[in-house]
Amino acid sequence: MEPRIVYVHGDGNKPREEVLTSQWDSALFGVDMGSASRMAHWAPLLHPEPLPDGRADPLDGGAVPAEETRESAPASVEATEEFVARTLAEARAETAGRAAGAEGAPGTGAGSDQPLAGWLRDMGYLAEALAQDGGPPVGAPGGPEARLLPSFARTRLFRLLVEHTFKDVHAYFFGGAGAAIRDVVRQALDQAREGAGAGGPLVVVGHSLGSIVAYEVLAEEPRDVDLFVTIGSPLAITEIQDVLAGPPAVPAGVAVWRNASDLRDLVALDHTLRPEYAPVHLVTDHLVLNTSGNHHGAREYLATGPVREPVRALFGGLAARQTG
Structure with missing residues (x-):
């Protein structure tokens, strides 16, 4: 025993x-x-x-050779913020097109009190694997505007983000x-x-x-x-x-x-x-x-x-x- x-x-x-x-x-x-x-x-x-x-x-904190970093590194912070802004706009357009009350209007619905844009931006900083303290803090100006989205829109954005950045997470949740x-x-x-x-x-x-x-x-x-x-x-x-x-x-x-x-x-x-x-x-x-x-x-x-x-x-x- x-x-x-x-x-x-x-x-x-x-x-x-x-x-x-x-x-x-x-x-x-x-x-x-x-x-x-x-x-x-x-x-x-x-x-x-x-x-x-x-x-x-x-991903466990170790270093990789420079040539492999160039081949496998996720998108830069700037590219990730552009991606975030684009997918947020797409999700809002999809939200506006849904029938009122189906999932709730923008800013309503289960869990919609969690602003997504700041989280997406911060995940971009992780994707760049910054090895030092610093960088724009959560909610710092200059990032995409935070909006409150219903759960279906957040889930769609989460799926796009992990497909864009974290392949194993995408494979686990969405790749079978x-x-x-x-x-x-x-x-x-x-x-x-x-x-x-x-x-x-x-x-x-x-x-x-x-x-x-x-x-x-x-x-x-x-x-x-x-x-x-x-x-x-x-x-x-x-x-x-x-x-x-x-x-x-x-x-x-x-x-x-x-x-x-x-x-x-x-x-x-x-x-x-x-x-x-x-x-x-x-x-x-x-x-x-x-x-x-x-x-x-x-x-x-x-x-x-x-x-x-x-x-x-x-x-x-x-x-x-x-x-x-």
Whole structure:
């Protein structure tokens, strides 16, 4: 009845499963945890060739060679703002053409109190992967004008944005890959409950898009999870909640949910899950310092106290025994 931990990685290509698992173990526990840890390694579904073992993952805060940056870098901030302005105009035109009351007039409808333009602009800054503090803050002048849109228009804009910038997110929500990715997470959870781990504490850690996948699997099929940890998660963003399979709530079976984000992490643009995911007493939001180049790195999140401490408390002396 030893504890088990299941990791769910985020967007982009990754190293081989055993390499990535060991990297996360080292960041969280300071040692490779062997059979006590497991990675829900879904990257091969979208990226047939893994990153070389010594290669840094750019979405995990690592650097990439300049020639590959030129080939694969998302649009610049200026191009993204032009894209935002154009798609906002298209959505407003579509909104105006709809019959009154079908989804609500512009500025009404479920969740329409969330201005979208500022979020889109900020995601553009993430797409450029700024490696330093600064840049126009949220709501700074010079960006596209923020308007309140009904949920169907926000969802359409969100879909266009992720197709434009974040390919794996688009594949998960709109490209037909979601079911297969969730299957990988289900299998990892099932395997974690087998053998010596049966009946012992279970921890699930999801980073970025991986936090969404882990959340949806746990919401679909309730499991006893002693600690659910989300790091660099976009689950608090209204546009993400618009496209989830069900309304936001703590998944049945989750005893404790800890959410950690850095204020400079623009994937986790909204840092508080607690107001939207009931029952609120099960959720705690933590602001931490993520020292990776883009403030989104998984290993940097795993090394922070609010993430490490509750996990290590459940694992007791197991990490120390792994070094013996």
